[in-house]
Amino acid sequence: MSIDFFKPLAFESFLESLEKSPSLLGNQIQAYIEGEDFPNLEQVQIAIFGVVENRKDTKAPHAYFDFTAIRKEFYQLHSGNWDIQIADLGDIMSGDSVEDTYFAVKSVVFELLKQNVIPVILGGSQDLAYAQYRAYDDYGSMVNYVNVDSRFDLGNTEEDITSCSFVGKMVVNEPYNLFNYSNVGYQTYFNSQEEIGLLEKLYFDAYRLGEVGQNIAVVEPVFRNANMVTIDITSIEASVLGANNLKPNGFNGREICAIARYAGISDELSSFGLYHLDYLVNSENSAKLVSQILWYFLEGVTYRKNENSLASKENFLKYQVPVNDDVLIFYKSNFSGRWWIEIPYSANFNNKLEKHTLLPCTYQDYEEACNQNIPERWWKARRKNEL
Numbered sequence: 001m002s003i004d005f006f007k008p009l010a011f012e013s014f015l016e017s018l019e020k021s022p023s024l025l026g027n028q029i030q031a032y033i034e035g036e037d038f039p040n041l042e043q044v045q046i047a048i049f050g051v052v053e054n055r056k057d058t059k060a061p062h063a064y065f066d067f068t069a070i071r072k073e074f075y076q077l078h079s080g081n082w083d084i085q086i087a088d089l090g091d092i093m094s095g096d097s098v099e100d101t102y103f104a105v106k107s108v109v110f111e112l113l114k115q116n117v118i119p120v121i122l123g124g125s126q127d128l129a130y131a132q133y134r135a136y137d138d139y140g141s142m143v144n145y146v147n148v149d150s151r152f153d154l155g156n157t158e159e160d161i162t163s164c165s166f167v168g169k170m171v172v173n174e175p176y177n178l179f180n181y182s183n184v185g186y187q188t189y190f191n192s193q194e195e196i197g198l199l200e201k202l203y204f205d206a207y208r209l210g211e212v213g214q215n216i217a218v219v220e221p222v223f224r225n226a227n228m229v230t231i232d233i234t235s236i237e238a239s240v241l242g243a244n245n246l247k248p249n250g251f252n253g254r255e256i257c258a259i260a261r262y263a264g265i266s267d268e269l270s271s272f273g274l275y276h277l278d279y280l281v282n283s284e285n286s287a288k289l290v291s292q293i294l295w296y297f298l299e300g301v302t303y304r305k306n307e308n309s310l311a312s313k314e315n316f317l318k319y320q321v322p323v324n325d326d327v328l329i330f331y332k333s334n335f336s337g338r339w340w341i342e343i344p345y346s347a348n349f350n351n352k353l354e355k356h357t358l359l360p361c362t363y364q365d366y367e368e369a370c371n372q373n374i375p376e377r378w379w380k381a382r383r384k385n386e387l
Contacts, residue, residue: 026075039087050091054124057163065278074291102131109135125163126275142179149232221360223262242285264300
């Protein structure tokens with residue numbers, strides 16, 4: 001990996017002032033500090049880095065920003081009962097062009113993925129998620145992408161990419177690696193009926209803010225199968241962030257931290273991004289919340305169960321449920337109590353999709369099948385495979 005992409009951190013005095021407690025994250029993270037060597041990633045599981053770029057966001061409130069306040073709050077948190085190695089690589093600064101920044105992000109994420117290191121991106125505008133996604137191009141497998149956002153971000157794909165159209169670019173631009181897109185927390189009045197209709201036509205998933213707020217566990221299976229997760233920080237309500245320039249409705253602090261933990265605990269997840277952090281400049285409360293979001297993501301990674309495989313079938317109970325002309329096959333883990341449903345494939349399906357034969361689901365999906373109703377997630381997944 002080229003360290004030339006990174007600007008080292010410049011807060012040695014802060015690190016020196018940390019209480020010398022071995023449980024403080026600031027005393028455990030390998031940070032790229034000015035005048036010191038770049039972290040050795042050989043034993044690292046998670047690598048954090050910032051990206052100072054927001055030129056594709058026409059509403060960006062600040063041309064320049066940094067993540068110092070977030071890092072200071074994060075470094076002062078105590079770690080949990082964890083056994084993971086974390087590195088902070090510093091920041092990728094904006095290039096001469098936005099495309100230069102995209103290239104740097106894609107290259108860094110690709111190299112980290114090759115080393116089985118999970119990149120955690122602190123970003124400016126969310127179009128950077130497109131570069132994060134493109135890092136998967138050479139992996140030969142499809143991508144399940146979950147976006148926590150009040151908007152779908154499909155936008156106008158005939159125009160240049162923006163922070164409101166990057167998902168549309170993922171859909172229409174080659175190579176076509178996007179198997180499924182799931183939006184968590186959309187607010188209907190921010191999305192046109194045409195976009196809602198297009199999402200349904202593509203058999204993508206969308207969960208309204210109110211639905212998730214009533215039962216946050218409904219989205220746990222969505223994250224369980226995700227390869228890539230991003231959170232638009234503006235999906236959190238403004239009063240929680242202490243930022244009056246953002247949306248009045250959104251997730252509260254407990255909900256967004258639970259979502260981050262769902263993302264971390266996913267056995268399939270290999271990259272994670274927090275975007276639009278440039279909106280939070282001079283908001284002390286928001287820096288504290290973002291640091292806690294990161295903390296819960298790390299805790300989730302620590303408690304991964306490696307259950308997205310039936311290699312040890314004795315650890316699962318198998319249920320066969322006849323529904324009309326189909327027999328739906330469910331699996332329940334004896335270890336965690338979580339559920340999966342098997343998706344049948346035709347002989348001519350794309351081999352890239354083999355690993356998606358098991359689809360995470362809920363006990364309610366099993367109950368629905370027992371009541372002779374096809375679960376929506378099973379139907380959508382099967383339709384996508386038949387296209």
